[in-house]
Amino acid sequence: MSALMAEAEPPTGLRERKKKETRGRIVLAAFELFQTRGYDEATLSQIADRAQVAVRTVSNYFPQKVDLLVAYREDMLSVFEDSLRRTRNQDPLRRIRSALVSSARENQRHPNGRLAQRLLARHGSYRALARIQERFRTDLNDVVATADLREGVDRPLAVLVLAASHLAVIQRWAGGEGPSLTTSVERMFDLWVHGVAPPVVG
Known part of the structure; x- marks a missing residue:
């Protein structure tokens, strides 16, 4: 495969890696809040703030x-x-x-x-x-x-x-x-x- 063809292909690998990283960051932020505030007290909005993503992003991954x-x-x-x-x-x-x-x-x-x-x-x-x-x-x-x-x-x-x-x-x-x-x-x-x-x- 030529370098030109490789560049023309959609960077699905990069997108998937970024999605995985975002998902992991959300999960880590959530469990940090569960540990410090308690599961019942932690909200999706607080999780989004801690993960530095939009609330909608959290909801897209975890409704x-x-x-x-x-x-x-x-x-x-x-x-x-x-x-x-x-x-x-x-x-x-x-x-x-x-x-x-x-x-x-x-x-x-x-x-x-x-x-x-x-x-x-x-x-x-x-x-x-x-x-x-x-x-x-x-x-x-x-x-x-x-x-x-x-x-x-x-x-x-x-x-x-x-x-x-x-x-x-x-x-x-x-x-x-x-x-x-x-x-x-x-x-x-x-x-x-x-x-x-x-x-x-x-």
Whole structure:
């Protein structure tokens, strides 16, 4: 492709990067306000001022305040899905474990990870969170369907158990209980896989 043709193409990559940066700035500003003023007291106008954008810009990205909380959960799910894509040629159960751990580490690194999870439990939209959890279970189902499991294992039930256990571990961590989220997720997965993996022979 010539330099002239490259210049003639619309800079979609740049636009997408700017949109991502704006979205990230809004989310960061929102959680700073949730931390200092409280979720109920923070307004979209205050979030816009802190993010240095127009109120309409905030509304375009997040029509309701609760959408900021849901966005955090979606971001963590995207980390999980990105890991699955990178490891598609590996053993299915190892892929799941690696993806869960990657998401847990990102959750821990996030400056407002615990706060986000606590606010989600208290204020999150049930319908939106159910949609995200359904997407998570679909991801798990797709991988578990290809895994070598113990004979007679109910795969859909195994996925439900893993998804529910994962959510419970996150909620425990958000409440300040137990070890680090990464350690808890690793232990949770190892308990789960012990029940579904085929026995080791020899």
